[in-house]
Amino acid sequence: MSRVHVTLSVNGEPREMLCEAHQSLLDALRDELGMTGTKEGCATGDCGACSVLADGRLVCSCLMLGVEAEGMDITTIEGIAQGSELHVVQRKFLEAAALQCGICTPGFIVAAKALLDQNPNPDETTIRYWLAGNLCRCTGYDKIVRAVQDAAQELAYEA
Amino acid sequence: MAEAHDYKAIGTRPVRPDGVDKVTGRANFGADLNLPNMLHGKMLRSPHAHARIKRVDVSQALAMDGVYAACAGGDFPTNERTTDLAKNCMARDKALYHGHAVAAVAARTPYIAERALDLIEVEYEPLAPVLDVDEAMADGAILVNENLHTNGDASKPASNVAAIVKFERGDVEQGFAEADVVVEVDCRVPTAHQGYIEPHACTATINEEGEATVWCCTQGHFDVRSLTANVLGKSVGEIKVIPSEIGGGFGGKTIIYLEPIAVKLSEMSGRPVKMVMTREEVFRATGPTSATHCRAKVGAKRDGKITAASAWLAYEAGAFAGAPVGPGCMSILAPYDLEHFSIEGHDVLVNKPKVAAYRAPGAPQAMHAMESAIDDLARELGMDPIDLRLKNSADEGTQAPYGPVFPAIGFRKCLEATKAHPNYTKPKAEGTGRGVAAGFWFNIGMQSSAEARLSEDGTVTVVEGNPDIGGSRASMCLMAAETLGVPYDRVRTHVGDTESTGFCNVTGGSRTTFATGLAVVQACEDIIAQCKQRAAATWDIDVEQVDWADGQAIPKPGVNVDANPLSLRDIAKNAGRTGGPILGRASVNAQGAGASFSVNFADVKVDRETGKIDVLSFTGIQDAGTAIHPAYVEGQMQGGAVQGLGWALNEEYIYDENGVMENAGFLDYRVPVASDMPMIDTQIIEVPNPSHPYGVRGVGETPIVAPLAATSNAARDALGFRIADLPLSPPRVLEAIDNQADA
Amino acid sequence: MAKVVFPDHLLQQTGGTKETTVEATNFRGVLRALEKLWPGIEETLQKTAVAIDGQIYQDAWLEPVRPDSEIYFMQRIEGG
Numbered sequence: 008m009s010r011v012h013v014t015l016s017v018n019g020e021p022r023e024m025l026c027e028a029h030q031s032l033l034d035a036l037r038d039e040l041g042m043t044g045t046k047e048g049c050a051t052g053d054c055g056a057c058s059v060l061a062d063g064r065l066v067c068s069c070l071m072l073g074v075e076a077e078g079m080d081i082t083t084i085e086g087i088a089q090g091s092e093l094h095v096v097q098r099k100f101l102e103a104a105a106l107q108c109g110i111c112t113p114g115f116i117v118a119a120k121a122l123l124d125q126n127p128n129p130d131e132t133t134i135r136y137w138l139a140g141n142l143c144r145c146t147g148y149d150k151i152v153r154a155v156q157d158a159a160q161e162l163a164y165e166a
Numbered sequence: 167m168a169e170a171h172d173y174k175a176i177g178t179r180p181v182r183p184d185g186v187d188k189v190t191g192r193a194n195f196g197a198d199l200n201l202p203n204m205l206h207g208k209m210l211r212s213p214h215a216h217a218r219i220k221r222v223d224v225s226q227a228l229a230m231d232g233v234y235a236a237c238a239g240g241d242f243p244t245n246e247r248t249t250d251l252a253k254n255c256m257a258r259d260k261a262l263y264h265g266h267a268v269a270a271v272a273a274r275t276p277y278i279a280e281r282a283l284d285l286i287e288v289e290y291e292p293l294a295p296v297l298d299v300d301e302a303m304a305d306g307a308i309l310v311n312e313n314l315h316t317n318g319d320a321s322k323p324a325s326n327v328a329a330i331v332k333f334e335r336g337d338v339e340q341g342f343a344e345a346d347v348v349v350e351v352d353c354r355v356p357t358a359h360q361g362y363i364e365p366h367a368c369t370a371t372i373n374e375e376g377e378a379t380v381w382c383c384t385q386g387h388f389d390v391r392s393l394t395a396n397v398l399g400k401s402v403g404e405i406k407v408i409p410s411e412i413g414g415g416f417g418g419k420t421i422i423y424l425e426p427i428a429v430k431l432s433e434m435s436g437r438p439v440k441m442v443m444t445r446e447e448v449f450r451a452t453g454p455t456s457a458t459h460c461r462a463k464v465g466a467k468r469d470g471k472i473t474a475a476s477a478w479l480a481y482e483a484g485a486f487a488g489a490p491v492g493p494g495c496m497s498i499l500a501p502y503d504l505e506h507f508s509i510e511g512h513d514v515l516v517n518k519p520k521v522a523a524y525r526a527p528g529a530p531q532a533m534h535a536m537e538s539a540i541d542d543l544a545r546e547l548g549m550d551p552i553d554l555r556l557k558n559s560a561d562e563g564t565q566a567p568y569g570p571v572f573p574a575i576g577f578r579k580c581l582e583a584t585k586a587h588p589n590y591t592k593p594k595a596e597g598t599g600r601g602v603a604a605g606f607w608f609n610i611g612m613q614s615s616a617e618a619r620l621s622e623d624g625t626v627t628v629v630e631g632n633p634d635i636g637g638s639r640a641s642m643c644l645m646a647a648e649t650l651g652v653p654y655d656r657v658r659t660h661v662g663d664t665e666s667t668g669f670c671n672v673t674g675g676s677r678t679t680f681a682t683g684l685a686v687v688q689a690c691e692d693i694i695a696q697c698k699q700r701a702a703a704t705w706d707i708d709v710e711q712v713d714w715a716d717g718q719a720i721p722k723p724g725v726n727v728d729a730n731p732l733s734l735r736d737i738a739k740n741a742g743r744t745g746g747p748i749l750g751r752a753s754v755n756a757q758g759a760g761a762s763f764s765v766n767f768a769d770v771k772v773d774r775e776t777g778k779i780d781v782l783s784f785t786g787i788q789d790a791g792t793a794i795h796p797a798y799v800e801g802q803m804q805g806g807a808v809q810g811l812g813w814a815l816n817e818e819y820i821y822d823e824n825g826v827m828e829n830a831g832f833l834d835y836r837v838p839v840a841s842d843m844p845m846i847d848t849q850i851i852e853v854p855n856p857s858h859p860y861g862v863r864g865v866g867e868t869p870i871v872a873p874l875a876a877t878s879n880a881a882r883d884a885l886g887f888r889i890a891d892l893p894l895s896p897p898r899v900l901e902a903i904d905n906q907a908d909a
Numbered sequence: 910m911a912k913v914v915f916p917d918h919l920l921q922q923t924g925g926t927k928e929t930t931v932e933a934t935n936f937r938g939v940l941r942a943l944e945k946l947w948p949g950i951e952e953t954l955q956k957t958a959v960a961i962d963g964q965i966y967q968d969a970w971l972e973p974v975r976p977d978s979e980i981y982f983m984q985r986i987e988g989g
């Protein structure tokens with residue numbers, strides 16, 4: 008089967024990859040670029056473990072084809088920290104014990120960052136609805152929601 | 167034992183040592199390993215819920231370009247000792263549920279493997295399936311296994327009932343005769359799945375000498391090793407298992423599905439083979455837990471004293487014997503001190519996937535029945551449900567229904583804490599309902615090993631063998647730091663593979679912090695003993711004259727020696743001169759895991775137009791023993807509560823008449839999402855377990871037990887009538903409201 | 910003599926005996942004594958858990974048994 012050459016930017020770096028036409032962006036990131044931080048929980052758009060930002064928009068990478076990422080700017084969990092500095096959402100997840108097994112965590116962090124990027128001061132209901140596309144089976148969401156609230160508060164304080 | 171407030175490390179909430187890797191995407195989970203030259207394996211699964219397999223022919227698949235290996239049941243050792251687990255991994259003469267593995271291939275890419283499955287020829291003789299527990303127990307039922315006899319009694323005809331278990335005390339008839347009020351609940355709870363977000367995954371490779379290495383996500387790599395050896399007919403020593411990080415298990419990853427198949431395909435192809443399940447496969451062929459039909463009956467005097475209780479439980483085991491009905495029977499009345507009771511449980515085969523452990527296996531379904539009945543009893547008596555439970559509660563010295571006498575337990579404390587809790591004392595809002603229920607789990611100990619290695623700079627590396635499923639590395643570090651008297655960040659905990667650490671049973675049964683924690687504490691005590699010897703040698707005194715305090719060796723009071731205290735760092739630095747590296751070790755078979763009791767209550771609102779139930783608030787109160795890392799204890803309580811709420815409100819396997827699951831995906835098997843849930847309030851009660859140096863009980867399972875009945879009781883309160891069956895999903899609730907209006 | 914109590918589903922193996930007494934100083938001795946009474950029962954009992962004087966053991970071979978001990982056989986608990 009012929010493979011398609013795709014040029015894109017991943018976490019600010021120009022990358023190239025050869026994708027099969029039917030290959031999801033999730034599989035392409037994981038298998039072609041070796042970036043396994045983005046996780047698969049369902050491959051059908053129902054769990055959010057595969058969340059990435061495509062040109063700044065939050066998407067399920069399992070629902071996008073690798074070839075569709077041509078020319079796009081993709082941000083994955085590996086690109087959320089700046090150098091050795093964790094993003095405030097990552098730090099608050101750690102401090103609030105907002106992860107147990109951690110498989111959902113990359114997706115939640117990407118989604119929460121996307122939320123705070125566009126709404127730095129969300130209330131609890133907004134956070135819960137924004138994150139409703141991300142499944143966590145371990146935490147019951149309580150500490151995840153609190154971590155996002157804590158991150159928002161710190162951002163507000165810094166601003 | 168020290169009092170909780172004496173601890174320096176225990177009870178604090180530091181960041182877990184594996185945390186940074188898990189928030190940055192660095193941590194490697196089951197599907198994250200790729201090896202050079204690796205192939206991808208896929209499983210062919212039965213399209214029938216029940217069928218004889220007449221013939222499997224993989225030759226056409228093997229002939230396809232890019233396919234390197236294919237196998238079926240005939241490629242695995244089969245004799246009269248072949249275990250059910252082996253037959254579950256790969257069907258032999260019969261496919262016993264829709265999705266049962268019947269063959270597998272390995273190919274260059276997952277896509278080729280997928281297409282090759284279509285070329286495998288299987289000749290089935292379809293049989294009628296038996297799909298629910300009542301049907302399976304009826305006379306003349308279709309048999310899942312023609313050679314199965316109840317309790318192994320071959321003098322009786324074959325049956326789907328693999329076992330009947332009974333627990334009795336006193337004279338239950340007399341007890342009911344003495345009662346002023348008797349209530350009874352008859353209810354069904356459907357099949358539910360553990361729903362871990364990470365699908366099962368493994369990668370295996372085997373060399374020409376038959377030595378295999380398996381990387382996989384599991385709750386217990388030592389069990390993967392022995393079970394895989396068993397299925398393949400290999401010795402345990404020929405297999406090495408390296409656990410990845412694990413993306414949830416809840417009991418569902420205590421057994422194996424893929425590992426022996428991947429090893430077999432690797433052996434056939436001479437290349438590493440990776441197998442990753444799809445979410446659909448996870449639903450159709452792994453887990454789940456038992457669907458049940460339970461009847462609970464309880465009678466009491468006017469003053470609330472329970473005179474008798476009885477229960478009849480029937481649990482679906484799936485295609486092979488082994489439903490968790492025994493623990494269901496043993497837990498159902500555990501919170502109460504009773505003179506007369508009888509409990510009978512049935513382990514029943516049906517043509518559905520073999521059930522796997524799910525958090526407090528068997529207890530939620532049974533206790534849903536009895537705690538619903540207790541709630542109805544409180545209503546009949548006009549008593550507060552907490553007061554009714556207080557009047558009958560088990561306590562230290564009570565003989566549990568399953569035999570032993572309880573040591574110190576925290577059930578009464580949980581009840582008292584509930585009565586005093588602001589969420590309970592505040593009146594419920596207009597139009598809402600409140601429900602209370604009790605929860606219980608035994609917890610287990612079992613075998614664990616640990617090593618504590620003192621590094622040259624005085625830092626300590628703990629190595630143990632329990633995959634960290636929810637922060638256990640942090641708990642191990644805290645217990646090690648406490649024991650050694652050093653700061654938390656001087657200790658790191660590493661989860662070793664089957665070759666780099668001693669045997670540990672699974673991460674499950676709420677045993678890790680208790681039993682492996684015990685081994686870690688003892689390994690650190692071993693370090694301390696050796697450090698005291700090194701200090702004695704350094705000071706030229708007797709080891710009896712050395713004390714250990716605050717992370718350093720000091721001469722005992724009154725010992726006449728001119729010596730400065732020697733810290734762990736000092737001793738480590740000079741270890742070479744005083745006898746070589748310092749390595750603490752311990753192995754235990756931990757006994758005395760402490761039972762953990764809970765009380766949960768929920769406030770709910772029912773939308774009478776749509777039948778939707780909203781949980782407005784939920785409070786979990788649980789005796790956790792000493793909370794080593796309270797944030798992760800709360801996390802267990804919150805996570806278990808939400809799993810229980812999902813089971814109560816929405817989750818269920820829906821089958822068509824052919825035994826095909828119709829909702830095998832997260833879209834239709836709906837687990838709770840963030841917007842469905844309120845914050846989950848928790849209160850940890852700490853009644854230390856006398857059998858653990860720091861009083862650990864085990865936490866993780868009890869939280870899922872009470873939410874089922876708490877929700878059901880709250881809905882009962884809101885609706886004015888009881889819907890006994892679960893889940894309380896909108897269609898069921900709506901139908902019940904309509905029926906009620908008609909009646 | 911230590912008191913031994915069987916759960917109802919094991920009564921088939923003991924010919925209906927629910928309670929008995931045995932002479933032994935540890936749990937292994939109890940198993941041996943019971944095997945003498947009901948040949949073949951040891952294998953079944955190895956797969957159960959046991960409570961000796963209120964304390965539950967999954968593996969109790971070497972646990973001491975006193976003349977007034979109470980021994981309850983029970984189902985093994987596994988967990989999730």
Ligand code: FES
Binds near residue numbers: 047049069
């Ligand atoms: S893997 Fe993409 S949403 Fe689940």
Ligand code: FES
Binds near residue numbers: 146414
């Ligand atoms: S932490 Fe395990 S799924 Fe969220």
